[in-house]
Amino acid sequence: MPQTWYHSPIGIIRITVTESYVEEVHFCEKEELSDMSQEISWNALLQNCTDQLIEYFSGHRRQFDLPVSQTGTGFQQQVWGELTAISFGRTISYMDLARKLGDPKVIRAAASANGKNNIAIIVPCHRVIGTNREMVGYAGGIGRKKWLLDHERKIAHGVQTLF
Known part of the structure; x- marks a missing residue:
């Protein structure tokens, strides 16, 4: 492959x-x-x-145009689909995600499906944060999650960054 x-x-x-x-x-x-x-x-x-x-x-792309496929249950596929709808530079909480899925009681299942995403950045699981707005749960590590969110926020608000 x-x-x-x-x-x-x-x-x-x-x-x-x-x-x-x-x-x-x-x-x-x-x-x-x-x-x-x-x-x-x-x-x-x-x-x-x-x-x-x-x-x-490099700050020149906000949306990906790539065909993606990952194996998962119907519920996981639904969660991953919701992740792709989160706008660049924005975040939602796990509770918001559960509500978008139609049931606030699925918050833990939604968080679990989010964590099983195999296509980081492109399927933007880093844009989901704790209900209390805390940085929680990212397979790539909280430091990377924070960096990605800061990077997107700077680009979305027109702030130049140097690497």
Whole structure:
């Protein structure tokens, strides 16, 4: 399966695609970096995904235009669909997400599905925060979540940043 590693401003990201879909955008931890020695199998979608991530991190992209696919239950698919509707530079709470799904009682299930998202940034699970507006729950780490939200807020409000 075509795969590459992108050295982002907040860590190395593994990108995995098929011929038709982006299947994974994952922040790698040190123990996962041994995979980087694998031969890279390149295709047009992998190039397009990498280019769009570069544009995002450089502040020139607010919305991704990529076909994505990840395996999950119907409920998980519904949650991931709601995540893609969260505007760039905005956040919603887990309770807001549960309400968008039609039932405030599914808050824990929604949070769990959010945490199982395999396509970071593109399916923007980092835009969901605690009901008390706290930074909670991000598979890539709270530091990265904070950086992503700050980055988007600066771009959305026209603040120039230098890396």
